[in-house]
Structures are given as structure tokens and as C-alpha cells.
Amino acid sequence: MRIRQFFIPTTRHIPAEAELISHRLMLRAGLIRQVASGIYNWLPLGLRAVRKIEKIVREEMEAIGAVEIMMPVIQPGELWRESKRWDEYGAELFRLNDRHGREFCLGPTHEEIITDFIRRNIDSYRQLPLTLYQIQTKLRDEVRPRFGIMRSREFLMKDAYSFHLSTADLEKTYWDMHGAYSKIFQRIGLQYRVVRAAGGNIGGNFSHEFHILAKTGEDRIAYSDSSDYAVNVDLFRDSPTPIVDGAPSPDGQGTLSISRGIEVGHIFQLGQKYSASMNAAVQDADGKKQFLWMGCYGIGISRILAAAIEQLSDGERISWPEAIAPFSVTLIALDIHREAQVKKAVEDIYHQLLPHTSILLDDSEERPGVKFANMELIGIPHRVIISRRTMDKGVVEYQSLTGKVQKIPLSDITQYLLDQLQ
């Protein structure tokens, strides 16, 4: 992508209420812009990172046999009355009436819609198990939207729902999903912890939360350094074992460390809460009616992006993990409008690399200082700087996010970059 055909409105005007590093950097680097409290536009650079997260999530969902669908944003109130959540959900549910006065809400989750769909389209146990998922816009009228897209009122979520004839079968899919979520965060390249959690108002009786570790996280996670043991400290306040930094691990292995985490995923065994209240049942092999066993599994797509920035970036620049960087490589050409040689060299490199990776070519006429400042801010993992000064010596400059500037012969740079990307 040529920067002149793209649109990255970087800015220094950051509102005072943007306290979190991710919120400030996403505004400064032109990833998002606020429309109203807790409501944002995704700009080109931010959207590209979102799409990369979506792709990883889709691949891992497909790998465990989940099938993609798309349910509506607007949902009939009558289904929410059936599940009793119309009254239970409270003020976080955006509600409205259509022109005929019928009640609707904007989906914060889709249990009612999917359960209604399943009860009308599944009639035999032979159609089970079934896991359906979507990546869809969700709405929640947060009492205090803040931290940019971290706690916003409109956001992107991957939500999956599974249906089963038995608890054993539900458990199998639950642990498959547990594995898929772990893979997703490993692929993105983030430090995370999985913790046992309470069900919350989705109504489950067994669930795990996935937290991306970051100093600014709202939850405190206690985890064993030598086992998988991890708990959300604030949910286990009355634990018989005191959960403090350095305490012995309740599973007898090592000691506990306490870090802050950002909840980005949550998986639930819902049991029969929705299938019983909404009468989603099939006939089993003996012809007996059985309410379905159900699981639900959410990942905050847009929140992962903010959490990744929180974990990896300092206050001055984004450091993208390679897997979700909006571009892998940026080529920065200096004085391109008056240096024909530079222009030719950068075009050659661009066209050689383009079949292999995603590239942001800075072919603008901005001053070098502006280009370097923007490059630092937006944090593309691999940078190549092409200038007349170094070309006269037959080299270009390469820098990774964490490394020092290196001089690479111009004739080698394409292969050198390809090697770095592998």
C-alpha cells in the first residue's frame, strides 16, 4: 500500500481523559477516532489489524469444527422475555421499539437468537454436536465507557455457541475451545493466563477467563510459576488459601505471582439454562425428549488489539506483534520527489516484496523528520529507509522494532527482508 493512497491521520491532540497507553496511541497513530462516548470509527490502519485478528480467530475456530454464521444486530424483545434476560439484564441493554411499537434490543450477546434458531432447525440428536460462531458487532450501554475501545459501547466480538446431547460431549467441545483460544493468543504472540471464573449473568456454572497480561489490566491474576494454576484474585477473595504475591501455590507447586490482566476471552458451560427456558430439545436415540446442553465462547476482537498494545508498547510508540501488525514492512523513501534514484530503488524493492508480504510504502513528500516520527509511532515491525545519502554508499538502512539500525547492501535488501519475515 502506498501511503499517498492510504489514510493515516496521526495527531497530537489527545483528550485528557485518554489515560491508557493503548487509548492514547490508537488515537495518536490514527487507528481510531471517537464518534460519541464509547463509540468509535475504525480507521484504515486500525481496521487492518482487526482483520488480522479476525483471520487468526476464524482459522482456529474452523480447526475445531466450528462453522461461521451471522446473526442480526437487532433482536426481538420477545426472545429475551422468554429467557428472562429482558428483565435481568438491566440498563446495559440498548432497547428500542420499531414503527409498530414492538420491542427490540441491540445484541450484547446472542444466546437467545441462537437458541431460537436451534430449536427450530435441529430435531434429531444425529445433528449434534454443533458449534456455530460469528464475528459481529455487539452493543452494550456501559455505565461508564472509557479506555477507548477497551470498554466501549459498540465493539467486535467473536461469539460461538455449541449444542450437545450430553454433558460429556459439551465438555469435549469446551476443552477444544479452551485449546483453540490458547492457540489464538500464542499465535498473536501475547503473554496470557487462563483462570477459573464465576459465571456472571450469562448464567453458566463453569467457565474460564482468558487474560492478556498488562500492568494496566483491571483484574488481578494470581498464577503459579511452575504449573497451570491461575485464578482471578478478586473472584477468590474468600479463598481459604491467602492469595498474595509470593504465597505458596494451592496446588502445592511453587509460589504465586500476581499480575494484572485484561479479560479478552471467556468460555462458559451454560448447561440447560437457555434450552430449558426456551424449550430447545431433541429426541435422543431412545425417542426421549432431551433439553440440549449448551456452551458459549466469546473473544473480544477489538479488545485484543488494545490489550496487545497495552502489553507490548511504551507510552511513545506502538510495538505490533508481527502476527497482527497492520503491515509487516514499511519502506521509507526520503526526498522521493527530487531523487529519481531513490524513487527507482524503492519501487523495485516494493514490487519484489509485494507478492510475499504486506508493505506500507511511504512515498509521501513529507520531511524526513516527519516520516521518522510517524514510523516510530505506528510501530510496523520491519523498516527499511532508503535515502540518497546511504545509496551513494550502496546500502540502505534496516531496523526491526527492537533492534539497532543495520546497513544492508541495496542488492541484498529484498532477500534480507524475506529472511527476517520467516
Place this chain on the structure above:
Amino acid sequence: MRIRQFFIPTTRHIPAEAELISHRLMLRAGLIRQVASGIYNWLPLGLRAVRKIEKIVREEMEAIGAVEIMMPVIQPGELWRESKRWDEYGAELFRLNDRHGREFCLGPTHEEIITDFIRRNIDSYRQLPLTLYQIQTKLRDEVRPRFGIMRSREFLMKDAYSFHLSTADLEKTYWDMHGAYSKIFQRIGLQYRVVRAAGGNIGGNFSHEFHILAKTGEDRIAYSDSSDYAVNVDLFRDSPTPIVDGAPSPDGQGTLSISRGIEVGHIFQLGQKYSASMNAAVQDADGKKQFLWMGCYGIGISRILAAAIEQLSDGERISWPEAIAPFSVTLIALDIHREAQVKKAVEDIYHQLLPHTSILLDDSEERPGVKFANMELIGIPHRVIISRRTMDKGVVEYQSLTGKVQKIPLSDITQYLLDQLQ
């Protein structure tokens, strides 16, 4: 994709109000299911076709330099008051209040949001022209939702917005967009006509509609057989030249034919309607304040799918155009659960083809009659039937959507299919 890991709930239960072929077939073939009046779930098969349409649209948008963003579904009422559309839009606008009583609506289009974004992020004519687009869920409270997703209350639209310093520059982008839309419908493989149109309540003074021809279309299109002349008859009722089938063409070339069309795209030169009312301006090269010139360009992503079915399918089965078929090839294995030879053969073909195309492998244990009926209904362009009976003669059966059954040697079928796909 293996059909046992997929989900295609075909059905014979079609409500009486589903009059249109596309509506009936989309329900029967398990592409969509109704949630409420004018509100639908997209099921796996339907969503795959939607994604193919989206991909073609994105490629043609990028080809003319449009850049993708994503704006919110929920929009602040105050921006709609600024543009005056809060009062003008009427009952089709879904309206709601948040927990603090502030007014919001659900976006049927995004002119207000984008104009607000542009006025706050563009300050120099050097940043122009700029064309931004999104593919996003839209909501419109239709007075009488019907025809399935053809006239629904929640739907998918690609909407693009362009901003310019001059009308000449707006016109250039307008005609680029005109060309991109034409390419989109050519790539999908549909008969379409472009007609001059009135502006409607988006407020434009120059616009074109793109219609997919279909007997069931709501609009009547008169077009010259020997030139580009085409008009929407119902908009040109008071034309001095009578617009009837067989009339001489007003441009002096040939005669007019009248067909019915389904409007799937609409491009507008909006002028300064929004930029003036919302004060979106930049300084020009002379330092003078100029309101921006603006265009907007919509395509109904989900409606294209229904229109494609209307144009190409008969009442009994879908005939997908290859470019947007949910799968290119279906492999139907008969009696796979007791014929090891069939199972091995079909698995071999599946794995050989998988890197090259999208395949639906029917590895279910259904009776052959059920498999054939489903195959006919869902209309995948290329079908291969593998059975013990023909394998004993060293052949498998191949059929395209429009051709007769052909017997192809088993050893040649993979290459034969690859040739058909090119």
C-alpha cells in the same frame, strides 16, 4: 469442507408469504432463516456467498483507490439534527435513547458520521481527494419488509464516500466508481443495466442506479439495444418521448426494450449538501475556505445475492454464478459408510483438489435420493458423483449446472475438474 462438519438445514417448510423465487430458495436451501419480520440469520452456505461478493467488491474498491474503514452501527442523533435528516428521514429511521436519555439512531447510511469525521480530520486541500468505504450492517425500519433479504430491515451494504475540492474532481471519482460497479457486476456474471436516476432523500442532484435484470424486479428499465441509453421508466413517466417497449430510442439509436430490474447499486454526486450543513471545509491553495464536494456510493451486498438467484434460478433450484457460489465443486460419495473403495476414491480427489478450489464433500450417510435432491437444490456449479456402480467401470460422473451427465475416467477426474474451473 465436509458436509458432516458443515450445517445446511434444507427444508420443505416455506411460509406462504415467501412469494419470490429467491426468498423461497434461500429458505429451502438453508441459506437464511427469519428471526423476525425483515430480520434474518445468515447460515453457513449463505454467508459463504456473501463473503465472495464482499471480496469482489473490496478488490474493485481498492483498485480505484478507495480505503476501507468501519463506522459504528449506532449513531448520535445530534449529527442527524445538524444535517436536518433527523426530522426528514421519518419512520424508517430506528431511534433509541441511551441510559442517559441521549438520542441515537441505527445507521441506514453514514453520511453524517463520515462528514463529521472528515471535518475533524482533514484540514488541507492537500489531503484530498479521499474516498473511504466500509462494508457494514445497516438498519432501516421498512414499512413492509418482504421478499426475504431483498427488502429487509437489517442488511449488509458497501457504502463509500468521497471528498473533493472541486466538482471536476468529484466527477472523476464518480465515473471511476461507475466503472468499478460495472466491473463488479461483470465479474459476478450478471446481466445489469445502469440508469440515470433521481436523487431520493440522500440529497443528490446527479446519480445513477445499477439494476440487475430479473422478471420479478420492482422497477421497469427501458434500455436501447444498440447503445448505453437506459432509464428507470417509473422515474421518467412525463418524458416527452413515450417510454414503451419497442419505442424508438431517444438517442436515435435503435429501439427500446423494457425489462424489470432489481436496484443493487446507487451512486450519487451529493454536492455540498452535507459539507455545507455540517461545515466540512478546508483551505484551498489560496487560503480560502471551501466547502467540500462529496459523493456517496452504495451497493447492497446481501441484495446482490438474492438478485443473482432471481436472475439465474428456476423455481426448483439455485443456479449460482461461479464467481459467488458458496463452493465451486461438490463431491457426492454414495454409500460411503459401506463402500471402502468409494471412500478412498473421494478422499483422494478431495485432497488433490483442495489446494486449488473450494469443495463441499458430501460424506454423509444419507440415501442417494436425498443427496441428489440436496445437490440439485443448492446449485453448486460443478458436481462429481462417486459410486461403486460406476467405479466398477473405472469412471465417475461429472455434471455442470447446465450440462448433461458425463462419464469421466476416475484417474482423469481431478485434472478434468481443474480444466473446467479455468
